[in-house]
Amino acid sequence: MISKKASSQKIIFNFRSLFLLLLTVYCLALSATLVHAETYNNIKAKIEGDMTTLTIEVRDAELKDVLRAIAKQNNMNVIIGEDVTGKITFSFDKITLKDALDIITRANGLNYVIQNNVLWIGKRENIAKAGEDIVLEIVQLNYAKAADVVGQLKGILSEGGSAVPDNRKNAVILRAAKKNINDAKLLLQSLDTRTMQVVIEARIIEAQSNFARDLGVQWGLAYGSTSRDTFVSGFGSSATAPPNTLTPTGFIGSGGRIASQPNYAVSLPAAGSAGPLGAIGLSFGTLTGDLALLDLRISAGERSGRLKIVSRPKVTTLNNTAATIHSGLNFKVRTSTITTGTVTTTLQDINTGIDLTVTPQISADDFINLNIIASKSDPDFSRSVDGIPGISEKKATTSVLVRDGETTVIGGLYKSTLSDSDTSIPFLSKIPILGWLFKSNSKVDDSEELLVFITPRIVKYDKENNSMEVKP
16 A cells, blocks of 8 residues: 555646656746847848947848848748849958948948838839838928028938928928938038128228319411501401400400400410310500501319218128128110111110129138129210210229128229310420420319228127127
8 A cells, every 4th residue: 555655646746846857847948938039120220229239241142041040040020022142251240230221222222221120122113113101291490591501401402302392481392211210300401501691891982083174275376457447467366356346354254265256377276184274365465557466365274172971881690691882873864766768766774883793701700701792884975886885994802801890991983084285286385484385285084093991800699698799
């Protein structure tokens, strides 16, 4: 009886040990299965977050086999497109899985994407078409112009993506993969910043001086008489006596000569370039006995003047945006054209004066690069063609680098006119002193200069109340 009982207990113990052993094996197998399933469910995290390094060396192996082996080694589901062909040779030492995949795919014109926990490797164009879902998003801009920034998004968006400006709302409509959308938004955020402004203060000085002088002489001589009222033919004067009704003061008519003697032996009056002329007329002679009359008229004029015009325009402009200042005369000229026998009359605008164009570019150290174009134009009616005057122009173009608040100057726009002319009778005008009776003289000396002083100032903003101030 004792031996049977002991044998029964031994059998029960063996069954109990076998059950525990089988349960342990099942739990281990289930645990391994769960771990394996969990590994396959984290392909994206493994590629992007696993910093474990690999050491791989391959020589002249099929590209498909290498990619499949790397995926198998790292417990990843993988699908390789039929267009993946060729052989590959490489040697990697301590490189992460992500870097290895990036280098291998790029070197062979491939790309990869993760969909439904499967690593999909194929040609770039095929992967781009079958990549992440295309989404649509509108990005509102505050400062930058939408039409100006869309061109800079070409390198960010994929081949199937697009960026379209909405000028009415100043927004950019993005259509691309979600990852590309995020990259494009980051770029737009860096571009959509407040543009700095520059105040351009200009002082324009026009200085002019002019001088002109004219000298001229006219004279004639009548001599001999048969009576008191009759003149014999004289030297340049008519032989007609003044009317008897004239008073002695009436012998000298308008213009400084005897009213009845309109001719001169020497007629070299002042040219009149100096403006209104002054004249003095003298008549010497007798009215009894032998009549002799000398009619002499000396004309002269002189002008001199100085003119200084100072203007101080001020304008504010955006960084890298041209500011234009114009001060001058705008007049119209009538022109006519003939077309198939029909005459058409129109008015043409002629713009003259001072034009100043300044384009500032601000650097990070508060220096400002100024591109300056300064010009001055005047109409020249002495060179008119079909009634349209010529334009006399002086122009200066330069680029300078100045510190914020400093002043630069443009000078040298200078014009000087000097003229000294004589009109004379040959030989007789060379006689000392008496030669002035046979010549006239005109002298003109004009000059004008334009000076432009430009002072740029960067506009600063108070961050607390967002107010604007100009740095002194």
